[in-house]
Amino acid sequence: MSSGTLTIDLNAIVANWRALDAMTACETAAVVKADGYGLGAAEVAGALAWAGARQFFVALAEEGAALRRALGPGPTISVFSGHMAGDTDLIRAHALVPMLNSVEQMARHLETLPEAAFGVQLDTGMNRLGMEPAEWAAVRDLAPGRTPALILSHLACADAPDHPMNARQLQLFAEITAEAGVPRSLAATGGILLGEPYHFDLTRPGIGVYGGLPFIDAHPVVALDLPVIQIRDVVPGETVGYGNTWSAARPSRIATVAAGYADGLIRAIGRGARVFAGDVPCRVVGRVSMDLITVDVTDLPEPPEALSILGRHQSVDTLAEAAGTIGYEILTSLGRRYSRSYPA
Amino acid sequence: MSSGTLTIDLNAIVANWRALDAMTACETAAVVKADGYGLGAAEVAGALAWAGARQFFVALAEEGAALRRALGPGPTISVFSGHMAGDTDLIRAHALVPMLNSVEQMARHLETLPEAAFGVQLDTGMNRLGMEPAEWAAVRDLAPGRTPALILSHLACADAPDHPMNARQLQLFAEITAEAGVPRSLAATGGILLGEPYHFDLTRPGIGVYGGLPFIDAHPVVALDLPVIQIRDVVPGETVGYGNTWSAARPSRIATVAAGYADGLIRAIGRGARVFAGDVPCRVVGRVSMDLITVDVTDLPEPPEALSILGRHQSVDTLAEAAGTIGYEILTSLGRRYSRSYPA
Numbered sequence: 001m002s003s004g005t006l007t008i009d010l011n012a013i014v015a016n017w018r019a020l021d022a023m024t025a026c027e028t029a030a031v032v033k034a035d036g037y038g039l040g041a042a043e044v045a046g047a048l049a050w051a052g053a054r055q056f057f058v059a060l061a062e063e064g065a066a067l068r069r070a071l072g073p074g075p076t077i078s079v080f081s082g083h084m085a086g087d088t089d090l091i092r093a094h095a096l097v098p099m100l101n102s103v104e105q106m107a108r109h110l111e112t113l114p115e116a117a118f119g120v121q122l123d124t125g126m127n128r129l130g131m132e133p134a135e136w137a138a139v140r141d142l143a144p145g146r147t148p149a150l151i152l153s154h155l156a157c158a159d160a161p162d163h164p165m166n167a168r169q170l171q172l173f174a175e176i177t178a179e180a181g182v183p184r185s186l187a188a189t190g191g192i193l194l195g196e197p198y199h200f201d202l203t204r205p206g207i208g209v210y211g212g213l214p215f216i217d218a219h220p221v222v223a224l225d226l227p228v229i230q231i232r233d234v235v236p237g238e239t240v241g242y243g244n245t246w247s248a249a250r251p252s253r254i255a256t257v258a259a260g261y262a263d264g265l266i267r268a269i270g271r272g273a274r275v276f277a278g279d280v281p282c283r284v285v286g287r288v289s290m291d292l293i294t295v296d297v298t299d300l301p302e303p304p305e306a307l308s309i310l311g312r313h314q315s316v317d318t319l320a321e322a323a324g325t326i327g328y329e330i331l332t333s334l335g336r337r338y339s340r341s342y343p344a
Numbered sequence: 345m346s347s348g349t350l351t352i353d354l355n356a357i358v359a360n361w362r363a364l365d366a367m368t369a370c371e372t373a374a375v376v377k378a379d380g381y382g383l384g385a386a387e388v389a390g391a392l393a394w395a396g397a398r399q400f401f402v403a404l405a406e407e408g409a410a411l412r413r414a415l416g417p418g419p420t421i422s423v424f425s426g427h428m429a430g431d432t433d434l435i436r437a438h439a440l441v442p443m444l445n446s447v448e449q450m451a452r453h454l455e456t457l458p459e460a461a462f463g464v465q466l467d468t469g470m471n472r473l474g475m476e477p478a479e480w481a482a483v484r485d486l487a488p489g490r491t492p493a494l495i496l497s498h499l500a501c502a503d504a505p506d507h508p509m510n511a512r513q514l515q516l517f518a519e520i521t522a523e524a525g526v527p528r529s530l531a532a533t534g535g536i537l538l539g540e541p542y543h544f545d546l547t548r549p550g551i552g553v554y555g556g557l558p559f560i561d562a563h564p565v566v567a568l569d570l571p572v573i574q575i576r577d578v579v580p581g582e583t584v585g586y587g588n589t590w591s592a593a594r595p596s597r598i599a600t601v602a603a604g605y606a607d608g609l610i611r612a613i614g615r616g617a618r619v620f621a622g623d624v625p626c627r628v629v630g631r632v633s634m635d636l637i638t639v640d641v642t643d644l645p646e647p648p649e650a651l652s653i654l655g656r657h658q659s660v661d662t663l664a665e666a667a668g669t670i671g672y673e674i675l676t677s678l679g680r681r682y683s684r685s686y687p688a
Contacts, residue, residue: 034681037606084346084602102574105574127578232476239469266610336680
């Protein structure tokens with residue numbers, strides 16, 4: 001086996017979803033866009049459906065179609081990007097629920113699929129997806145008798161509980177939906193943690209289910225173990241890797257490890273990330289290559305056969321910090337060459 | 345169609361390979377590791393085999409097995425990571441040629457597959473993969489009558505033609521292989537451009553075939569067009585995206601575009617990358633989300649239906665520069681949600 005092993009703990013995913021569900025009195029959906037945050041939408045959604053989740057969210061109609069094939073006809077599958085040009089056949093064939101983001105999308109949906117369910121996404125200040133309050137006021141009576149299955153909005157700063165943006169979005173959302181008389185949703189993981197006023201009728205956790213911040217009590221979900229190809233000794237002054245950017249300050253032992261930026265170990269981690277041999281941390285040295293990293297294993301008593309980059313000692317958020325990014329990007333970058341394992 | 349369209353020009357790939365081949369008097373292989381630098385190993389290698397390439401390089405035995413299924417029995421498929429524990433069955437079943445990197449790998453290969461071809465990778469200073477000269481001297485006579493099919497090494501600084509490392513590695517490689525009497529290879533794309541002394545018997549271009557630097561005369565290979573989900577007007581002071589990091593300085597029009605870091609638009613590009621509406625550049629504003637970017641389209645005469653992020657106006661290297669990385673990482677990060685097109 002020359003590729004790494006990515007172990008995905010579906011029991012931890014279920015436990016995280018249940019813990020987030022237990023924080024609210026309302027229904028809890030699950031967000032499985034971007035192939036389940038890189039961990040396998042079919043596997044993740046299958047486990048959560050078994051655990052009781054009844055609603056799933058994806059980003060694109062194409063993702064919804066694939067998820068419908070995996071889950072069967074029962075669960076509700078909603079699409080954040082709404083009803084885009086070209087989506088009609090997928091929405092109909094797979095009974096997807098588009099979250100309509102604009103007057104244009106609403107007109108398209110009501111015209112092409114007049115009987116099909118839909119939701120409405122409102123923009124409450126993030127200025128990314130969703131109808132402006134004025135648009136919503138203008139179109140809500142376009143289709144008398146056709147009420148949305150859900151009205152949702154999304155918080156821009158939920159990871160920062162003290163940010164005044166949270167209360168502003170909450171107030172606006174509550175105001176413009178007060179009379180809607182349909183289920184409402186505002187909170188993803190961060191919003192759940194902000195407390196009861198943010199919960200409404202449905203929450204939509206994503207990152208917390210996958211073990212990431214801001215859900216600090218999450219069970220870790222992923223472990224990534226990388227095989228060592230070879231080990232060499234270098235003398236002080238010898239350089240390692242592209243561009244000779246690292247040179248040995250002492251007699252050093254370097255392990256060459258079979259994973260690189262093509263596997264999601266993004267180049268920026270070369271600036272000092274750690275991997276682990278058992279409990280012992282070792283530094284990545286030199287540049288991250290496409291298929292390889294090099295690690296200083298001088299202080300280990302034995303040459304390692306494999307090194308852990310995600311797991312008990314290092315979360316996706318810790319690795320992300322070394323790379324100047326967020327755990328979400330570490331997850332969605334996890335590569336296709338790993339051997340993926342979902343232990344029961 | 346709610347996902348982006350990634351168009352991969354196999355004719356440009358063939359033209360690039362032929363141009364690199366024409367720069368040398370020796371044979372030219374092609375490197376198709378990491379799924380053909382993210383563009384599809386089967387498609388790329390198929391086109392290059394048709395164009396005359398006879399040798400292909402991959403990183404892992406698993407990649408070699410998949411490539412063998414795509415190419416059939418004819419071409420030589422070599423594996424940079426050599427013969428790792430667990431690789432024996434794949435190497436035998438798919439007639440792969442491991443580039444042995446250590447005494448341990450050599451012993452494993454000669455013991456488990458005594459009749460199977462192999463190459464030897466030598467380290468000439470990069471300290472990443474390959475036997476040290478002393479190891480090679482010690483083991484080269486381990487198997488009398490079993491000569492390597494190829495001896496190769498890899499340059500650490502070939503992208504910097506004036507770096508003294510290049511001449512040092514060349515000299516060492518020439519010295520330790522002078523008496524070997526087997527085909528030798530030192531140059532990837534950068535090495536080809538360094539000139540004839542670096543060419544030996546076989547070159548192994550990778551990035552240049554895919555249209556990237558340092559091959560400045562490469563034909564562009566990829567175009568990436570992203571659909572616009574919706575467009576909104578914001579007033580001065582309004583913020584866009586997560587964390588409210590961007591705020592409008594003038595009345596602005598913002599397009600929300602269906603691709604994000606889960607599609608390989610790495611978060612770091614948010615610091616100022618451009619996308620194009622026809623010939624007109626527009627700035628990415630706000631943070632890159634998992635599935636979305638937001639773009640300032642205020643200066644366009646018409647609201648765009650799609651925006652180009654890679655193509656005629658912007659190469660992988662230009663986009664990489666905006667993200668503080670290299671074109672290689674942009675290529676290998678290209679996501680799985682795009683609709684991929686290989687026009688004839």
